[in-house]
Amino acid sequence: MAEVITPRAQDYPQWYLDVVKQAGLADNSDVRGCMVIKPNGYAIWEKMQRGLDRLFKETGHVNAYFPLFIPLSYLAREEEMAEGFAKECAVVTHYRLKAEKGGRLEVDPEARLEEPLVVRPTSETIIWHTYKKWIQSYRDLPLLINQWANVVRWEMRTRLFLRTAEFLWQEGHTAHATQKEAEEEAHRMVRVYQKFAEEYMAMPVLVGPKTEGQKFPGAVYTLCIEAMMQDGKALQAGTSHFLGQNFAKAFDVTFTNEQNQQEYAWATSWGVSTRLIGGLIMTHSDDQGLVVPPRLAPIHVVICPLGRNEEERRPCREAAERLARALRDRPRDEFYGYEPLAVHIDTMYDKQIGYRAAEYEVRGVPVRVEIGPKDIEKGACVLARRDRPGKEGKQMGVPLEGAADQIDHLLRDIQKSLYERAKQYRDARTVTARSLDEFRDLFPLRSGDSEELPWNALKFVYAHWDGTRETEEWVQKEFKATIRCLPFDGPQEPGRCIFTGKPSARPVVFARAY
Amino acid sequence: MAEVITPRAQDYPQWYLDVVKQAGLADNSDVRGCMVIKPNGYAIWEKMQRGLDRLFKETGHVNAYFPLFIPLSYLAREEEMAEGFAKECAVVTHYRLKAEKGGRLEVDPEARLEEPLVVRPTSETIIWHTYKKWIQSYRDLPLLINQWANVVRWEMRTRLFLRTAEFLWQEGHTAHATQKEAEEEAHRMVRVYQKFAEEYMAMPVLVGPKTEGQKFPGAVYTLCIEAMMQDGKALQAGTSHFLGQNFAKAFDVTFTNEQNQQEYAWATSWGVSTRLIGGLIMTHSDDQGLVVPPRLAPIHVVICPLGRNEEERRPCREAAERLARALRDRPRDEFYGYEPLAVHIDTMYDKQIGYRAAEYEVRGVPVRVEIGPKDIEKGACVLARRDRPGKEGKQMGVPLEGAADQIDHLLRDIQKSLYERAKQYRDARTVTARSLDEFRDLFPLRSGDSEELPWNALKFVYAHWDGTRETEEWVQKEFKATIRCLPFDGPQEPGRCIFTGKPSARPVVFARAY
Structure with missing residues (x-):
């Protein structure tokens, strides 16, 4: 680490x-x-x-x-x-x-x-x-x-x-x-x-x-x-x-x-x-490490009790154990695959909380709970969601009573918002090329370019194609882009192939691929 | 079939x-x-x-x-x-x-x-x-x-x-x-x-x-x-x-x-x-086919609605479906691996019930339920347990109301009694050989015998052994029997090897093996 x-x-x-x-x-x-x-x-x-x-x-x-x-x-x-x-x-x-x-x-x-x-x-x-x-x-x-x-x-x-x-x-x-x-x-x-x-x-x-x-x-x-x-x-x-x-x-x-x-x-x-x-x-995932949607996460929640010495730690650890039990004892349901919530209590007391948080961040644990001596005084804890690292994803002063419910809601919300974020990301990078020039601009070749492409410059490109193997292979050779599929839910209107001018039944999706 | x-x-x-x-x-x-x-x-x-x-x-x-x-x-x-x-x-x-x-x-x-x-x-x-x-x-x-x-x-x-x-x-x-x-x-x-x-x-x-x-x-x-x-x-x-x-x-x-x-x-x-x-x-398993303990059974219960025509069959089928639902909806627990009970409704109406029963018997389904027109009149059904084929394992006139509970109990009982039966079977076939002659009688070789052995004549045989590889190999060659293990829970007193007369730390278990 x-x-x-x-x-x-x-x-x-x-x-x-x-x-x-x-x-x-x-x-x-x-x-x-x-x-x-x-x-x-x-x-x-x-x-x-x-x-x-x-x-x-x-x-x-x-x-x-x-x-x-x-x-x-x-x-x-x-x-x-x-x-x-x-x-x-x-x-x-x-x-x-x-x-x-x-x-x-x-x-x-x-x-x-x-x-x-x-x-x-x-x-x-x-x-x-x-x-x-x-x-x-x-x-x-x-x-x-x-x-x-x-x-x-x-x-x-x-x-x-x-x-x-x-x-x-x-x-x-x-x-x-x-x-x-x-x-x-x-x-x-x-x-x-x-x-x-x-x-x-x-x-x-x-x-x-x-x-x-x-x-x-x-x-x-x-x-x-x-x-x-x-x-x-x-x-x-x-x-x-x-x-x-x-x-x-x-x-x-x-x-x-x-x-x-x-x-x-x-x-x-x-x-x-x-x-x-x-x-x-x-x-x-992001520059801090892995992000896993809760439905596939090996561990759903990590709880970090804090404290500088055993006296401070004991009540935090006891609260952590109570919360873990409350989470594990929730009724099994479809969202969690009819298995109990997987909760881990972290005990690396000798490390800084920043180090401890980073350990679980890199491994993609969706929710982290911190319980420190000051939280305990207020009967509260801190929740941090992995999909929004930093302050934005942190909730302070969450009452320990009812925290299990709130964490469960949070996990379901993370699942949903990860999907929505990924969909927005993809949709924002899905475009249509109406000509060979437009297409060329969308799939420049690094080797031939003076400027480096930004890391996330590539797009899904809808374009008309004449339906022939020859054209498909030419595009692949010329642009290293392949036809990914003819999406059932994509536009279906006929047009002209942007590479040959021949008739095209419908636009198809081009992209560079793994 | x-x-x-x-x-x-x-x-x-x-x-x-x-x-x-x-x-x-x-x-x-x-x-x-x-x-x-x-x-x-x-x-x-x-x-x-x-x-x-x-x-x-x-x-x-x-x-x-x-x-x-x-x-x-x-x-x-x-x-x-x-x-x-x-x-x-x-x-x-x-x-x-x-x-x-x-x-x-x-x-x-x-x-x-x-x-x-x-x-x-x-x-x-x-x-x-x-x-x-x-x-x-x-x-x-x-x-x-x-x-x-x-x-x-x-x-x-x-x-x-x-x-x-x-x-x-x-x-x-x-x-x-x-x-x-x-x-x-x-x-x-x-x-x-x-x-x-x-x-x-x-x-x-x-x-x-x-x-x-x-x-x-x-x-x-x-x-x-x-x-x-x-x-x-x-x-x-x-x-x-x-x-x-x-x-x-x-x-x-x-x-x-x-x-x-x-x-x-x-x-x-x-x-x-x-x-x-x-x-x-x-x-x-038995001469009718497979017997599976309920905890490992792919299907726990098969329900066979009966009837000579659609009019007779309909109420039987409806009762079967209600019972299946009641079984599947029981709370998940450890015994069933936290999965719902696996229930199959058989619909081979054109076959005799004897044929239908045999189909599920050979495949080892632990409990079979029959619901015929006469049962329906009495609000009842028939339960048959696979581990006791024939009349002995049949319960007639089981009220449909409460049948799900009774089937659940029956499944747990089958699990227990299969274990007890197998343990009695083994214990009854576990003996001690105090001499080479006794040992020889327990592991006769078919090839050298005038009489065929009964199919289940072999036994687990405790005997004293001198602890050497040589003796073990000699016994294996002579009797096709091997030392299976030195059971933790078996007798531990020292004695004399029945093959060589040398000291033996404790009896070990010999058997022919797969």
């Missing part, structure tokens, strides 16, 4: 790393591209899992678990998927080591697998291979299954949470009797992700389909949620794919329909990952 | 497989030794996770996540561990595939890793490599960390849940400033496992240390919980290891103690796995 966090305006990528490290969220490991998720980071992931899992179950899904290893031949069966993932697969080729002299271990060349096994980069192939056994009749459908798992994609450039070789995620894989049902499911799940992003993460998102060029390998189309980070870049935060009959055909999964005919099953898949933690950080 | 379950007395291993399959718990996959955990099986695992996780957190532990891959050189650092696991490791040697003509995928020989990576068989090495960075001072200790993860051990003979190449587990890894603290931790955690086994799984266990010959590779000693399966065999259901300073020395993890001296940290590790589901099945 007491290490300084690089200010965002000075070096945004370094600020991100500083927050990840100093808030105790994750560490790089010595295993290439793999991270260690530290307790404070994993606790956020657990809260995310609980929230998502509840939403999945409310929409009729159940969990299951499929093998980590995928025989190489399965991956080859669906052509687009094979192409999409072959270049970044970890491959198991042997099943035994042997000791060399000096205790060194070596791969045992005699223990070579007949067929190499791929560590799953995503599980469509192994799951549809299994579904073939489970699906015979329309009565077996729909299959609404989700898996919580680790996956591996051998990425060349990695970044904690945002892009790592191994990451944790959930992947839903559903099978349906009709195209209509499957499409409804794909849409339902992207809306579940939106709900989670907005109501739990307090992170506003755009929702809509990806372009052909940006869809998932093997999908007919991909729906996504896209969030704006504080630097104006986009983060793809979740995807839901309508897979058509592609995987049913690749793995020969047919069923007898109500008319007693054989038909291929219809599929979706959808996933979010530990990447969300990166999104959470870059949506809310 | 409607497939017959092989009776236990006819073929116990086949009975086990039949229950696993027909209760929808797991399937073999085509990936050697890996299983697919199906929704009903995974739901039990989720309940186990919740229960264990709560017990871990109550004892001060937090969760984190470490990489799936372990560089080969790490595994080599602790000699016993290297020896213990080298022969069953899945090894990643390449990080890319390439497409051959015809779409076939091949391992890309140019993408060979400089250092092969082992898929974790257990995480001591990667975690202690990380702890080196986290531990500098006694103030950083204790570190009380748990991980939920998948691990891979390339077992040659596999069996669903009991022994699979990939399995799910939790592994606790703690670091302490003193030997005493670490040993206390190892003992605390084996008691947590005992509590979970007995209070959640309703599975009585013996608790005590393993012998030197049976301890974990790298441990100073291993504590374990051992359960008796219905066939009289033992199942090692959980282990807690005191690791001394072995891993601290292998990974050079030292800290400055309060006297300002450098010292190696003290370690424990402890784990339970999806193997517990195998233990659960073989503790309680």
